């Protein structure tokens with residue numbers, strides 16, 4: 001009944017690709033996340049029905065791992081690296097400042113749906129800390145001022161894909 | 164004179180791309196075409212000098228390879244016009260030259276003699292930043308897959324295991340368990356199916372050894388896994404890689420398919436009858452999945468929760484079958500040891516810590532990047548000789564090793580030799596190789612709080628001491644940094660830490676208190692200042708600091724009042740400004756923007 005809202009075609013592929021080979025719920029969810037940018041309730045219900053596994057099995061796994069979103073993220077996912085190298089280089093202030101600017105908490109989306117702010121733990125570019133990511137664009141040696149300026153580029157409605 | 168053939172090599176590791184390497188690559192391609200130059204454009208990965216990205220190398224046939232640093236689009240044009248077109252290096256941007264490629268130029272330092280390089284010993288990193296990671300031919304021409312051929316030709320897995328044992332190689336993932344011994348256990352285990360897993364989860368937030376090796380030399384990992392598989396009798400390998408490393412994953416995918424095409428992977432490896440295939444599993448963002456039993460659960464598609472050991476994975480691992488789990492760096496050592504011998508390897512290092520170790524040097528350091536040193540050189544040599552010391556004339560305060568499981572070492576410990584035993588004696592661990600340098604502006608209570616915030620949120624929740632204990636530790640630390648510390652808090656931290664260490668099920672909980680214990684031991688005064696005097700000596704903890712404007716120094720430039728997000732600063736142009744304490748949210752923006760040092764942070 002919910003299939004009209006979210007296109008379900010392709011989920012079949014996900015199922016045959018992973019479920020029948022090694023039974024990995026993680027892999028199914030990863031493909032779902034990749035496809036929709038989050039884990040839609042409808043998709044879980046669909047997969048649960050097809051596999052005969054209860055939805056709670058899927059949610060048990062989805063809530064365990066940091067990668068999965070249960071609500072749809074904004075148009076631009078902004079990630080502030082909170083790894084150790086970035087921390088000593090002032091990433092806490094970067095996160096504080098952009099969240100003051102956007103008026104959101106960590107993991108929250110702006111009311112206009114343009115930005116979701118997230119924290120990540122190290123993307124491996126520590127020598128260029130602090131690191132700040134908008135969509136797929138990675139910025140190194142960022143300052144709070146530069147971070148705010150950078151965000152302005154994404155404010156004019158120009159989306160940058162999903163995180 | 165005949166026109167020389169020239170190669171331009173752009174550093175396209177994660178750091179390079181972050182610094183803008185893709186634009187430089189595109190520009191080089193476009194210019195070479197527009198100017199009709201016969202150049203070969205290629206890319207390489209992390210050479211370790213991440214502090215100087217974007218890095219571009221130019222090799223004119225018959226001449227030394229020249230490395231340029233901090234390359235921008237403007238400098239790239241100059242390099243093309245002068246060096247690429249006319250074989251005249253642009254000296255103001257050169258970092259080094261490598262004479263092994265040919266005739267040297269005047270006035271460019273030799274790569275191996277740079278202060279950053281001359282104490283390094285590159286074994287694991289021997290290919291990183293030199294070869295094109297996307298070219299299997301390049302790997303083979305640098306001696307790649309020789310070790311595999313040697314092991315298969317000898318057809319004696321036990322003898323190969325003996326070589327690894329004799330080399331003294333210990334696991335580089337953190338625990339330092341002898342690799343050869345682990346393989347021997349698994350070799351002896353009776354089973355029709357066995358697995359080898361490469362642990363590329365690299366959970367230490369602030370470290371990037373494994374990502375650089377995967378990006379820069381993926382075939383070395385494949386070859387290491389093949390040899391491990393051959394030795395223990397496994398036909399399947401998994402690489403469990405964190406999803407935050409997309410470039411590492413894509414380079415590895417390319418390498419795997421190339422290895423298949425060339426017959427190194429597949430159902431009949433090198434026509435020997437040995438079958439070996441590799442699958443990549445992407446992590447899903449849980450630190451605990453670096454722990455081997457949690458990692459296995461995660462590959463099986465479940466919640467990544469550790470289980471009690473024994474049975475060890477070598478007896479009962481993935482899908483209940485005997486499994487060897489090795490770290491990326493451990494595996495990258497294998498082909499080199501097989502080719503050059505156990506004695507060659509064990510000549511590096513100290514009595515019980517053989518070989519070299521890769522470290523990711525970051526934080527308050529002039530030359531941050533990826534380094535590989537023989538075990539046994541001192542922290543001072545790493546931080547000052549290789550890393551070039553602390554920027555902005557600040558004083559060194561501490562170096563953090565071992566990530567969330569490790570500790571902070573002080574200035575008095577700088578002469579500690581870096582090996583498993585000595586770093587442990589000093590109160591930390593070598594860990595997987597993260598090394599974060601901190602200066603006088605870093606608050607050690609804040610650092611301890613930072614790590615506990617991380618571990619308590621990453622605790623899988625299976626056992627109570629870790630799930631609840633780390634949360635309580637975090638709350639106490641948080642309270643102290645808010646100026647609400649109480650008498651007895653330090654004793655409470657000590658006691659609770661010991662309990663969590665003793666009672667937790669897995670390494671995460673058992674080591675989570677380490678950042679507290681080491682800072683409590685080495686920086687107890689700083690904790691006391693927070694609790695007793697409600698003062699943060701490093702001026703980091705917000706509730707304990709105030710910002711004021713020094714009237715004498717304020718020029719009335721208005722930079723601060725414009726920067727303040729809550730309009731707490733008022734004042735007319737060219738007249739001293741005033742900061743209203745009751746409005747201030749202590750964001751520090753005014754302090755950052757004031758060019759006249761007129762904002763005081765205390």
Ligand SMILES: Cc1cc2nc3c(=O)[nH]c(=O)nc-3n(C[C@H](O)[C@H](O)[C@H](O)COP(=O)(O)O)c2cc1C
Nearest residue numbers: 334335336362365366453454455489490493670671
């Ligand atoms: C909480 C926790 C996280 C870990 N994370 C990693 C990791 O990211 N990478 C790694 O190689 N080993 C990690 N380990 C160590 C592994 O459990 C295991 O000892 C290692 O992969 C074995 O390989 P080695 O012998 O080659 O070092 C972690 C251990 C714990 C307890």
Ligand code: SF4
Nearest residue numbers: 623625626629669672
């Ligand atoms: S120590 Fe922590 S992470 Fe490890 S099993 Fe217990 S709760 Fe989970």
Ligand code: SF4
Nearest residue numbers: 727747748750751753
């Ligand atoms: S610290 Fe931040 S809030 Fe306080 S006065 Fe300065 S800019 Fe304004």
Ligand code: FES
Nearest residue numbers: 081083086123126
């Ligand atoms: S700590 Fe931020 S990239 Fe590593």
Ligand code: FES
Nearest residue numbers: 176178209211213
């Ligand atoms: S990523 Fe380029 S030198 Fe490290």
